[in-house]
Amino acid sequence: MAIVSIDKEKCIGCGACVDVCPFGALVMADDVAAVTDKCTACGACLDVCPVDAISLPESAGGLSLDLAAYLGVWVWVEQFRGKAQSISWEMMGQGRKLADRRKTALTACVLGHGVEQIAKEAIAYGADRVFLADHPALAVYRTAPYAGILVNLVRRHKPEIFLLGASLRGRDLAGSVAAELYTGLTADCTGLEIDPESGLLRQTRPAFGGNILATILCPHHRPQMSTVRHRVFEVPPADPDRQGQVVAVETELDEGRIATRVLDFIQEYTEVNLTEARVIVSGGRGLGGPKGFEILRELADVLGGTVGASRAAVDAGWIPYEHQVGQTGRTVRPDLYIACGISGAVQHLAGMNTARVIVAINKDPSAPIFGVANYGIAGDLYQIVPALTEQFRKRLRP
Amino acid sequence: MNVIVCIKQVPDTAEVKINPETGTLMREGVPSIVNPFDAFAIEEALCLKEKFGGRVTVLTMGPPQAVEALKEALAMGADEAVLLSDRAFAGSDTWATAYTLAEAIRKLGAFDIVLCGKQAIDGDTGQVGPGIAVQLAVPALTYVSKINRVELAPAPGAIEVERVLDEGRETLQSALPVLLTVVKDINIPRLTTIADIRRAVRMRIPTWTAADLAGADPAKLGLDGSPTRVVTICSPPGRTGTVDMIPADNAERAASVLVEKLLAENIL
Numbered sequence: 004m005a006i007v008s009i010d011k012e013k014c015i016g017c018g019a020c021v022d023v024c025p026f027g028a029l030v031m032a033d034d035v036a037a038v039t040d041k042c043t044a045c046g047a048c049l050d051v052c053p054v055d056a057i058s059l060p061e062s063a064g065g066l067s068l069d070l071a072a073y074l075g076v077w078v079w080v081e082q083f084r085g086k087a088q089s090i091s092w093e094m095m096g097q098g099r100k101l102a103d104r105r106k107t108a109l110t111a112c113v114l115g116h117g118v119e120q121i122a123k124e125a126i127a128y129g130a131d132r133v134f135l136a137d138h139p140a141l142a143v144y145r146t147a148p149y150a151g152i153l154v155n156l157v158r159r160h161k162p163e164i165f166l167l168g169a170s171l172r173g174r175d176l177a178g179s180v181a182a183e184l185y186t187g188l189t190a191d192c193t194g195l196e197i198d199p200e201s202g203l204l205r206q207t208r209p210a211f212g213g214n215i216l217a218t219i220l221c222p223h224h225r226p227q228m229s230t231v232r233h234r235v236f237e238v239p240p241a242d243p244d245r246q247g248q249v250v251a252v253e254t255e256l257d258e259g260r261i262a263t264r265v266l267d268f269i270q271e272y273t274e275v276n277l278t279e280a281r282v283i284v285s286g287g288r289g290l291g292g293p294k295g296f297e298i299l300r301e302l303a304d305v306l307g308g309t310v311g312a313s314r315a316a317v318d319a320g321w322i323p324y325e326h327q328v329g330q331t332g333r334t335v336r337p338d339l340y341i342a343c344g345i346s347g348a349v350q351h352l353a354g355m356n357t358a359r360v361i362v363a364i365n366k367d368p369s370a371p372i373f374g375v376a377n378y379g380i381a382g383d384l385y386q387i388v389p390a391l392t393e394q395f396r397k398r399l400r401p
Numbered sequence: 402m403n404v405i406v407c408i409k410q411v412p413d414t415a416e417v418k419i420n421p422e423t424g425t426l427m428r429e430g431v432p433s434i435v436n437p438f439d440a441f442a443i444e445e446a447l448c449l450k451e452k453f454g455g456r457v458t459v460l461t462m463g464p465p466q467a468v469e470a471l472k473e474a475l476a477m478g479a480d481e482a483v484l485l486s487d488r489a490f491a492g493s494d495t496w497a498t499a500y501t502l503a504e505a506i507r508k509l510g511a512f513d514i515v516l517c518g519k520q521a522i523d524g525d526t527g528q529v530g531p532g533i534a535v536q537l538a539v540p541a542l543t544y545v546s547k548i549n550r551v552e553l554a555p556a557p558g559a560i561e562v563e564r565v566l567d568e569g570r571e572t573l574q575s576a577l578p579v580l581l582t583v584v585k586d587i588n589i590p591r592l593t594t595i596a597d598i599r600r601a602v603r604m605r606i607p608t609w610t611a612a613d614l615a616g617a618d619p620a621k622l623g624l625d626g627s628p629t630r631v632v633t634i635c636s637p638p639g640r641t642g643t644v645d646m647i648p649a650d651n652a653e654r655a656a657s658v659l660v661e662k663l664l665a666e667n668i669l
Contacts, residue, residue: 006492041464045631047631083568146531171543171566171567175541175543178530178531188495190524210523210524210525211414214414217633220630223628266561267572278567331437331522338669349414362663377645378645383649391656393656398660398664399669
């Protein structure tokens, strides 16, 4: 029993499916395609088969939920030290569009302590209703109490779609909530739209280090849950006159029954953090040493940005891990990414190739970074970066 | 101390190339490796064993060839390994994967700590760790960069860790048992010698199928048990146009040309 099945009578042995399989699960055997254990039923082969020889078995569907009972779009509003995170307002903007498409309401979930103001902001950003859970035990984010409240709210009110920002807390929380609810969760989406025929949420996300884009559905479980990458959607304009309903959520939290305690927090990013940054000036092996980051920092300061690094620079000990951009570091999506002395390994590109504008400065004109860059200078960064800093300083000063 | 490590065999994404003509992934000859984040989890488990004694058991779910990943973990020093492999598991999404791994952990018996990498480099979801924790009803401490302290007594025991969040580092304490997902800067995985590899090759690695997971609901396994469906896969749209190379013979001039172009982009 293979996951996709191939009709050996129809197969003409063209091999198109073998080439397209992202998992290397299809092979040619006796001049027809055959499926191996690596198949994950992703369906990439279905569309390329010229003779429709490949089919995906319909799932029996584990649950028989009354799908029609699930209505509305929800957004979790993340706060840190009483301040809402911009990623949540990006979710509200997109959530509003999805709710309008589905002709339903948009609900925000605000959890914390002394965060009533955030509930009002959520309405200004498009919420029709806000669930406000305000309790001392919720002041600092912890997985278990946050997940417990959201799971209870979902079970009682049955939303159709639930969006969370793909921040580290958002991914932590969504993973827990979806597991508890036995529903589908698509991580780190870069696209969300309603399928015009089925009404299902089409969730698009990068995988394989950004080498492919997969579109994922959650057909038989509810809510359809996604975490969404930072800076994919715009923050909508806030309308302070917008009307909405704030519903206080009864929380019976007993500190003695929560297994975790937050003992300390050391805020390390007094500068703009990488995932929020609009401008990132990043350095790699080509810097030749830790001192190179000083001139990058000067350029970043002039541009109101922050400093990033490639894995090579971090592994060399020139700059702490927190600055690392790429597959084993952070995924960033700034408006401007200036890569200095970075060759552009696949893993680095995976973390930054969705930046709006990419500038590459590298001595080696054949470096792969130039393949993703909008603008390139094949020269000495130690001359070019200070010159850029100087000119931006003049031009950007009001 | 009983430590269980869940690992995944993944294609080395550094070796994945895109066919420029068809825009599809070229997977031929791409080597399979232990997910890099899972190597940190194995190393941390071995460090815990060195400090507290006990056993390190490594689990993976995958096709029969995933046994190679388990052999690497045994070569590093894990005491035993179990492969979960069955056609019934095929097509599992993160929910079904977490469910299946949790059922296997239940079968292994009592544990103090389950360790996972923060995410796998092929899927990049980071959802399986928290999913296992929910199934086992233990706290999930994600993105751990350091274990400060572990105390087995008084029961149930306690652990204090540092974890990396978007704004900085949090120190978090939890009761045991617990599940941790770890990030890169927690340790440097040890290297293995030829002798380690020879020893690992001789160790027996049992394969468990769905029939071995007596407590598992067959309807929650594999594709049937998975809430999500991948409907299409395509290569991402390439970045528009080609790179605009600015002559670099004069740094001042190159800088001023670039500044003008960036100001015209209206992004600053």
